[in-house]
Amino acid sequence: MDSLFQGTLRSVLMLVILFASVSVYAQNNERVVIGDPSKTSTGRVRIQGQVTGKEDGKGLFGATVAIRGTNIGAVCDEKGNYEFTTGTGQFELVVQYVGKVTKVYDIRVIGNGRLDISLEDEVVSLDQVLIEAEGEDKNIQRIGAGINRLNIKEIESLPAFMGEVDIVKSLQSLPGVSTVGEGASGFNVRGGRTDQNLILQDGAILFNASHVLGFFSTFNPDATEAFTLYKGNMPAQFGGRISSVLDVRMKEGNSEKVKVRGGLGLVASRLVVDGPLNGGKTRFLVAGRSSYSDWVLGQARNIDVQNSAARFHDVNLKLSHRFGNKNKVNLSYYRSGDFFRFAQDFGFEWDTDILNFSWNSSITDNLISTTRLVSGVYKSKLFDPSGIDAAEIDNGMNYYQAQQNFFYTPNDKHSITFGGDFVRYDSRPEISTPIGPDSGILAERVEKEQGNEFGFFVNDDINITKDLAVSLGLRYSIFQNRGPYDVFQYADGAQRLVENIIDTTSYADGDLIAKYSGFEPRIGLRYKIDDRTSVKLSLNRTRQYIHTLSNSTAATPTDILQLSNTYLKPLISNNASIGYFKNFSDNKWETSLEVYIRDIDNLLDYKDFVDLLLNNHLETDLIAGKGRAYGMELYIKKNKGPMTGWLSYTLSRTEVQIEGGNPDEVINNGNWYPANFDRTHNFSWVSTVQLRGTSSFNWNVVYSTGRPINGIVTNYRIGSTVVPHFSERNEFRIPDYFRIDLSFTFGRDILKKEYRDRLEGRNYLGTLTIGIYNILSRKNAFSVFFKRPEDLGLIPRPHRLTVLGAAFPNITYNFRF
Incomplete structure (x- = not known):
């Protein structure tokens, strides 16, 4: 029975993927095969190449070429040349240089090979300068406590409700962030109310970042690069809310x-x-x-x-x-x-x-x-x-x-x-x-x-x-x-x-x-x-x-947005x-x-x-x-x-x-x-x-x-x-x-x-x-309320509201x- 089930599952998945391949010909990251298919290797292989600027063709001294999630890679010499060894398989290759657009390749390594790369200039905003300059020890180097950053790849790894990747839900897995329950819009940070978070999408204020009463967030994961949550050290350029900033x-x-x-x-x-x-x-x-x-x-x-x-x-x-x-x-x-x-x-x-x-x-x-x-x-x-x-x-x-x-x-x-x-x-x-x-x-x-x-x-x-x-x-x-x-x-x-x-x-x-x-x-x-x-x-x-x-x-959604006035003082x-x-x-x-x-x-x-x-x-x-x-x-x-x-x-x-x-x-x-x-x-x-x-x-x-x-x-x-x-x-x-x-x-x-x-x-x-959300089918209470029976002589009984x-x-x- 187990072998029949596994064979059926494999067939279904194969049909889905094969069907999709009829109309799918390239992926988001450029895909590269490194090595000669006729000479497939099973041991260590050498990858080499040159990283140059797209505008002037000059080699980029100090550019990094690395396989994501590993310590494998190289730093380019004064002519932009690099070389490193790795095993065969499928990887993400990240190429970075300060002031240039980062390139990411999906590579399949089957043998020794060469990959030359050109990077174009990038005019960046202040936020990009601050975020993209960070290294692997960013949590040690970063000034100030209470800052969390996740990229979309990390967010996509979370099991999602009804299969929709959700930035706001991912926030709730971080320390100091919570919510009142399922089906609740917003999130609470270090004792702050939901309206005390400044939510910015490319610098623009969002008053409601939820869909369907909080079950989904308004951020399309395929259009999102990364986010930063400031819950402790809040830079001076951010203001207007007292609890946190979600940038x-x-x-x-x-x-x-x-x-x-x-x-x-x-x-x-x-x-x-x-x-x-x-x-x-x-x-x-x-x-x-x-x-x-x-x-x-x-x-x-x-x-x-x-x-x-x-x-x-x-x-x-x-x-x-x-x-x-x-x-x-x-x-x-x-x-x-x-x-x-x-x-x-x-x-x-x-x-x-x-x-x-x-x-x-x-x-x-x-x-x-x-x-x-x-x-x-x-x-x-x-x-x-x-x-x-x-x-x-x-x-x-x-x-x-x-x-x-x-x-x-x-x-x-x-x-x-x-x-x-x-x-x-x-x-x-x-x-x-x-x-x-x-x-x-x-x-x-x-x-x-x-x-x-x-x-x-x-x-x-x-x-x-x-x-x-x-x-x-x-x-x-x-x-x-x-x-x-x-x-x-x-x-x-x-x-x-x-x-x-x-x-x-x-x-x-x-x-x-x-x-x-x-x-x-x-x-x-x-x-x-x-x-x-x-x-x-x-x-x-x-x-x-x-x-x-x-x-x-x-x-x-019908909450009232009320400005500070004569009687309602600003929060401090x-x-x-x-x-x-x-x-x-x-x-x-x-x-x-x-x-x-x-x-x-x-x-x-x-x-x-x-x-x-x-x-x-x-x-x-x-x-x-x-x-x-x-x-x-x-x-x-x-x-x-x-x-x-x-x-x-x-x-x-x-x-x-x-x-x-x-x-x-x-x-x-x-x-x-x-x-x-x-x-x-x-x-x-x-x-x-x-x-x-x-x-x-x-x-x-x-x-x-x-x-x-x-x-x-x-x-x-x-x-x-x-x-x-x-x-x-x-x-x-x-x-x-x-x-x-x-x-x-x-x-x-x-x-x-x-x-x-x-x-x-x-x-x-x-x-x-x-995926399965709430695999234990646990009836978690959103609220408990007391309901009076029709007979006024009976004691009101508590009732659990489960979303x-x-x-x-x-x-x-x-x-x-």
Whole structure:
């Protein structure tokens, strides 16, 4: 039976790969066969060649030619020549030189051979300079603690929900990053709320980085280059959020030939086409994703789920043009859209449109300028399609960004970044519109104010000695809250309630309502104990002038984007972290242990039973207080060998204190209490085992403590009715979370030799990934709520809400040509 199953599986995979090869003729990376097929070798072979500049044909002294994931390679001599030995097989060959476009070849080595390579000049942005200059010991050399970087290849190794590679989900496997549960948009970093993360896509702000209520992220993996998460040391050029920065870099078009890559899955497919124009001076990239998941919902047993709908799409367009060797411009457009409806009861829609222009210029050999202009629109809608409550509520934000960054390197001791940025927030009004003639909802409109945010910064990374380096940064931010808006005045000493409003001040369009400003110092330090060990320190102050208000624990598309104003002060956070970093076995292993602490002023929480929608006096339902978070993070990563991956563990607490300015505005008697997203323990283990060639086995293990909730402490009776007495806020916790995901990726290496040889000349790459999300079918609780029986004399019983309580198999075919 086992042999029959294995033979059947092999046949199915062979048919899929052979079928794909009919229309696939090349892959994303240039494919090269090194050696004479008639003289196949099984021992060590010699590879040699020359690396030259494409523009002048001169040899590139110091260029590196290396096989990815190994120590095999060479550094070019003064004429650009290289030579090294390796075994036979299939590898990725990476060719790099400072100031040139990196080339990656998929090589099949069958014998001695020669490969000559030409690299073209590259005008890069500040972020590219900082990221691409890093070596294998980057975690030791990098200044400051609390920085994580992953490239798309590492992200692709994670088992994915429904086969869709997800950048945001990969973040949650890193130490210090968590989420409130499955089906929740956003992520929490070191005790910060989801709205306290600055999410950038090629420098443009994203207010919602999730599809389908958090099950997928908005980043197309085939169009993404890499990302950096700053959770401790936050450079001064980043501002506007207090918790973290997620800086996502998107790919540019290929400079040599048109290439195509994508994937076909059970619920979604994606496609990317990129290549050169105008003789290679211009490059384009077109990327798109679309889901067709309604058929999956139709297979459910629950009739409400069968009648539900969930779908999304996103599009990336990018055009890059080089003006000589010193200037490059990028023009990109991003569009994403989502639709979700539960039965005929309610639904959400949300859309993002971003137009992004950047100009990178090498002014001198040691001065680079990056100019960026962005126009963005975020819109969301909540709708109830039928009945007396049939209506839709629209809100959102229009915003405009302008940035000017300079990167100056006067010598090998200093790397200076300086410049300024501006963000204009035009809040879209909340508009309620009835649907159909039977609706009893009245049309309503709540105006929102506008805001201007300015930032000026300078940051200097200083190599004081070979072992000691510091990063000294200072940012000064200014925020202006402007009309049109009506500001209510409340009776002195009275609680802010509607009945205590005594006057109203009306501000016209553009009138200044409130102004805030302040300095934000940023300090990072690294001391190398030896070449494989360092100690790092980070100290930061950050400010945030925009808040996300939500009626639920998890972020939703209809959350309200609220600017700081007369009553809602900006968030101010002080952050400190210290870490010990150690590499082993020639950087094969990376390890780190970090400790952090954070305090937050003007943190908002909610009164009981608030209604935030269509509310023109939100200050009556919000209370300001303090927040604090502290924890320890352990990170172990294996970079080389047949098995790679990482393990992370976080021990942390996140707490809130609301003392209020009035006795009726105190929560938990003014004592500290756990935040809604507090999870004491978080553990994640991600691993990939390379089987043969492009085939691999991957797994992901996740465990976390249950998040806090309110619970029933006791009950008492009034007549024949049982009245529950609830606990203090967040005194109880839901059950712990545990999940295991598995996936297998199969390449053509699993085929018999005769079929591999037949496909060799086709010069294509295709892989098939089969996976299972939540293989144990564990019914992890998203929330626990209490429901009163119809008989009021009975005690309310707890009910567990599970979003994904079963194993979810998936299959995806990924291709490149």
